[in-house]
Amino acid sequence: GAVVSQHPSWVICKSGTSVKIECRSLDFQATTMFWYRQFPKQSLMLMATSNEGSKATYEQGVEKDKFLINHASLTLSTLTVTSAHPEDSSFYICSALQGPLSNQPQHFGDGTRLSIL
Amino acid sequence: EDQVTQSPEALRLQEGESSSLNCSYTVSGLRGLFWYRQDPGKGPEFLFTLYSAGEEKEKERLKATLTKKESFLHITAPKPEDSATYLCAVQARGGYQKVTFGIGTKLQVIP
Numbered sequence: 184g185a186v187v188s189q190h191p192s193w194v195i196c197k198s199g200t201s202v203k204i205e206c207r208s209l210d211f212q213a214t215t216m217f218w219y220r221q222f223p224k225q226s227l228m229l230m231a232t233s234n235e236g237s238k239a240t241y242e243q244g245v246e247k248d249k250f251l252i253n254h255a256s257l258t259l260s261t262l263t264v265t266s267a268h269p270e271d272s273s274f275y276i277c278s279a280l281q282g283p284l285s286n287q288p289q290h291f292g293d294g295t296r297l298s299i300l
Numbered sequence: 301e302d303q304v305t306q307s308p309e310a311l312r313l314q315e316g317e318s319s320s321l322n323c324s325y326t327v328s329g330l331r332g333l334f335w336y337r338q339d340p341g342k343g344p345e346f347l348f349t350l351y352s353a354g355e356e357k358e359k360e361r362l363k364a365t366l367t368k369k370e371s372f373l374h375i376t377a378p379k380p381e382d383s384a385t386y387l388c389a390v391q392a393r394g395g396y397q398k399v400t401f402g403i404g405t406k407l408q409v410i411p
Contacts, residue, residue, distance in 0.1 A: 187343075224403070225403060226387075226403045227344070227387070227401045229398060276344075278343075286332040286351065287349075288346045289399065290346055291336075291343035292343050293341075294343045296341070
């Protein structure tokens, strides 16, 4: 149980392109999903918290107009990197919170490797 | 601000050589401490949640323990398939679901 699917797993695109990443909870409903960014040899950095049916909460320093998050259903959240540039190249990972209690573990997707040329 | 420090950064063990990974944390009231395993190019895989000092959890060759300042992940008689990066994360009380991750310990188990 608690399977989170992330798609695509890998994308290469030209500078200026917008890229959409999907995160789905396959066997449970997720009121809350999270988006992280991970650089080599660094910890997961939370970008934003996504709640179904409401606006995402962005961490300090994360441009909300750059990283658009939509959580339109209890099983799907999307992250769109708009007008991507080489500095946006990174490993993006989503997670979903299983259960109504806030101290439950997050379950992660397998990440999306984004490379901007 | 919540902080998580993991040590060592990297650990190399012979197969069967038991050891422990450390996670020291500073948090304004601990709601939960989480251990994850991450393989290269993959997302973290959930292992354990610990909620209060003195609590212990076990799964196969892994055992996690918790004190008021740190957590240990004990690995007994590791196998090469235990090679991965082990991440520790803490969640503070206060009604918010955000967790803070450490950098992780990269474990390599040599046959």
